[in-house]
Amino acid sequence: MSAHPPLDDPDRLSSLDRHGAGRILIAFPSQCREALALTASPPLPPLAVRHLVVAGMGGSAVGGDLVAALARDWLPVPVTVWRGYGAPASLGPGTLLVAVSYSGTTEETISTLEAALRRGATGAVVTSGGALATLARERGLPLVRVPAGLFPRLALGYLFFPLLGVLESAGLRLTRQWERDEALRVLEVMGAELGPERPEAQNEAKRLALSLNGRIPVIYGSVLTEVAAYRWKTEVEENAKLLAFHGRLPEADHNEVEGWRDPLAAGFHAVFLRDPEEDEVAGSRVRVTGELIRAHAGGVTEVWPRGQGRLAQLFSLIYLGDWVSYYLGLLRGVDPGPVPVIEEVKRRLREGKSP
Numbered sequence: 001m002s003a004h005p006p007l008d009d010p011d012r013l014s015s016l017d018r019h020g021a022g023r024i025l026i027a028f029p030s031q032c033r034e035a036l037a038l039t040a041s042p043p044l045p046p047l048a049v050r051h052l053v054v055a056g057m058g059g060s061a062v063g064g065d066l067v068a069a070l071a072r073d074w075l076p077v078p079v080t081v082w083r084g085y086g087a088p089a090s091l092g093p094g095t096l097l098v099a100v101s102y103s104g105t106t107e108e109t110i111s112t113l114e115a116a117l118r119r120g121a122t123g124a125v126v127t128s129g130g131a132l133a134t135l136a137r138e139r140g141l142p143l144v145r146v147p148a149g150l151f152p153r154l155a156l157g158y159l160f161f162p163l164l165g166v167l168e169s170a171g172l173r174l175t176r177q178w179e180r181d182e183a184l185r186v187l188e189v190m191g192a193e194l195g196p197e198r199p200e201a202q203n204e205a206k207r208l209a210l211s212l213n214g215r216i217p218v219i220y221g222s223v224l225t226e227v228a229a230y231r232w233k234t235e236v237e238e239n240a241k242l243l244a245f246h247g248r249l250p251e252a253d254h255n256e257v258e259g260w261r262d263p264l265a266a267g268f269h270a271v272f273l274r275d276p277e278e279d280e281v282a283g284s285r286v287r288v289t290g291e292l293i294r295a296h297a298g299g300v301t302e303v304w305p306r307g308q309g310r311l312a313q314l315f316s317l318i319y320l321g322d323w324v325s326y327y328l329g330l331l332r333g334v335d336p337g338p339v340p341v342i343e344e345v346k347r348r349l350r351e352g353k354s355p
């Protein structure tokens, strides 16, 4: 038996993480820095955007969720994050549709771009290649080509920051320079604090993974932090191969709180992603909800973001969740990187289509 606690045992970690998800996570801050320099070619034509739609699935849609969360404070136009085939009825001339797919092969996203172009929307694409890159080239659409070879969900830097750039060139400014600088600094500090080298006793991500292990996580966010709560859920599912759920306050206080009374709740662990700018009422709400849930849940934990700006706050919550889900996967004895069931769904659907 190893002398190390499970998450401090380098041999165990490298024998499980056979596809290097941990290395990608360590490099995430530099991925974000590099991504900030990527631009669209050709540039976006001048346009007055009346409606912004970001289309994507799974890991590639998260950049859209972040845009929608940041837009609440900044953008005078409505933002839709579209996950699915086709396009919403509200889409047409005056819509900027950015199709984001890391692989460029996701059929839902390709179908949305095609529908949007048919309906007279302005299209732009963020991808590493595939049919989406081909379509963008054929139609002369602004294309941000990002480096290939990562797991899509771990390429969030490449999928989000170029999106910011595309929007900025359309006059839709979501962040200021100091916020981007701060976000990168915060991520760099966290990278050093949360990686496998840092022992359990001083590693917030390892400690959180240990406390969640053996339970089903239910991650709650506020209006702002819901995007991070949903990301935690999907990262737990993909990296740890474990079901997880997310909820949103204040909405959950009008339905979900009752569900925690079930004896099965002892197998669930609530995590509240706090918002430092929440007002007193929102703060009391988290406290009261936590107290009521604590009587039945397997555990209740609060997590605070870092930084002053919204960008650093959201990215710090997301980066912490990525590490927590990675360690949770290792505790459960799985390789965090590959997602064979997602691949299998895609394979079967492709085969079902072939004559």
Ligand code: F6R
Binding pocket: 057, 058, 059, 060, 100, 101, 102, 103, 104, 105, 106, 109, 151, 152, 153, 154, 238, 339, 342
């Ligand atoms: C896999 C992952 C998935 C994909 C999704 C869409 O790491 O995160 O959620 O992001 O299946 O594929 P892409 O991103 O290639 O459009």
